[in-house]
Every structure is written in structure tokens, then in C-alpha cells.
Amino acid sequence: MIGAAAAANAGPLVTIAAVGDRNRGVLAPCGRCRQVILDLHPDALVVVPDDTTGQTSIAPIPALLPHSYRHPDSDPKRLLRFHARYFEAVADGTKTLTVRWNEGHCTGPALAYFENTAHGTLPVEVASVMVKRLDELRPEDLDLTRPSGLERYIANLRGHYPTMPADASVEIVRFRRTAADI
Numbered sequence: 001m002i003g004a005a006a007a008a009n010a011g012p013l014v015t016i017a018a019v020g021d022r023n024r025g026v027l028a029p030c031g032r033c034r035q036v037i038l039d040l041h042p043d044a045l046v047v048v049p050d051d052t053t054g055q056t057s058i059a060p061i062p063a064l065l066p067h068s069y070r071h072p073d074s075d076p077k078r079l080l081r082f083h084a085r086y087f088e089a090v091a092d093g094t095k096t097l098t099v100r101w102n103e104g105h106c107t108g109p110a111l112a113y114f115e116n117t118a119h120g121t122l123p124v125e126v127a128s129v130m131v132k133r134l135d136e137l138r139p140e141d142l143d144l145t146r147p148s149g150l151e152r153y154i155a156n157l158r159g160h161y162p163t164m165p166a167d168a169s170v171e172i173v174r175f176r177r178t179a180a181d182i
Contacts, residue, residue: 002036011121012077012111013037015058017047025049026056029064037061038068043079043103062104078110080124080175084117091122093177097143099153100171101161105129110175123178130172134164141172 005013016037018027026049029037037044044061062068080098082090089095090112106129111121132141134157139150158164 002033002040006040012079012113013041013044014079014081014113015045015047017056025054034061034065035068038065039071039074040076041079042076043081043105060103063102078106078108078126079113079121080105080110080126080173082112082114084114084119087114087117087119087122090114090124090177096174096176098173098175099137099142099157100173101134101157101164101168103171105171105173109178112175112177124175125178126173126175128172128174130174131169132172134168134170135166137170 002013002016016029018029018033019025020027026047028048029046034046037046038061042061045058046061046064047056048059048064049056081103082098086095105126107126110124110126112124113121130141134154137150137154139145139147142150142153144150144153157170161168164170
């Protein structure tokens with residue numbers, strides 16, 4: 001399926017789930033598929049089953065392949081995910097900072113992807129990624145003008161990442177909207 005999508009120039013893979021026949025339900029992708037997804041779509045989210053409860057959760061593909069091999073000449077399209085409500089702010093260049101946990105962003109060209117919407121992607125350039133512990137964040141790290149805004153920002157982060165631990169390291173991602181596709 002991944003090869004057929006690549007051959008059809010389908011664009012970046014956003015989320016994937018493997019489902020088995022004969023009522024086997026959601027399956028974790030095999031090792032080869034994990035490596036292919038990581039190589040071609042390093043920002044993809046993968047639906048995986050919990051071996052003990054049978055419930056499903058979503059994990060970023062790098063979390064399924066710790067200490068993985070990355071080809072030095074690999075140049076996959078990168079994704080920077082946003083809630084649909086941020087489309088206009090990213091499009092007009094007023095939103096230039098986001099905070100992420102457990103996503104592994106890096107500098108360079110990326111596509112801003114807006115979840116649960118028909119909006120297309122927008123080209124952006126990730127200018128910097130600063131890693132900082134959540135409990136060490138300061139208002140100036142996030143360009144906040146009011147110190148009280150920090151608590152609200154962190155509360156919103158916890159809503160977006162409900163399993164994020166109190167001592168998590170987060171990425172402060174600074175980006176700018178670009179005119180050309182990557």
C-alpha cells in the first residue's frame with residue numbers, strides 16, 4: 001500500500017493503521033513496514049494495539065523504531081501538524097511558533113498539515129527547534145507577553161498530549177510560511 005501510494009505521488013502519509021483479516025483487528029506494522037514508513041514519512045502517526053488491553057493508541061513512527069537507521073541522503077517530506085483553527089494564522093504568517101512533544105522535528109522545509117479539515121498543506125520552513133523541559137518553560141521562550149499566559153499554554157499542551165509526563169522535554173518549533181512547495 002505504501003509503495004502504491006508513493007508510485008501515485010500521493011503526498012505525505014499522515015496516519016496509518018494496519019488491520020488483519022479474519023477479525024484480527026488492528027495490528028502493529030511489521031519491522032520492514034515500520035522502516036519504510038520512517039524512511040518515507042518520518043512524521044506519520046501509527047495506530048497500534050496495546051498487547052495487554054487490546055485498546056488502540058497512536059504513536060509517532062520514530063517511537064516504534066528506537067535507535068533506527070536513517071539514510072544520510074534520505075530527503076522525505078516533513079510534516080508539521082496543526083489543528084484546523086490555525087490555518088489562517090499559519091497562512092498569513094502571524095503564527096510562527098508551536099510547541100510539540102514526542103514528535104522529533106528538525107530544521108528545514110516542511111508542510112504545515114491541518115488536521116480534520118479539507119485545507120491543503122502549506123509550505124513552511126522550520127527555522128529552529130529548541131528542546132526544553134516542560135517544567136522549565138518561561139513566557140519568553142514562547143513569546144508570551146503575560147506570565148499568566150504560560151499556565152494556560154501548558155494546560156492546552158496537556159489537553160493535546162494527555163499522556164505527556166510532568167518532566168517531559170518539549171520542542172519549541174519556530175517556523176515561517178514560505179511561498180514555494182517543497
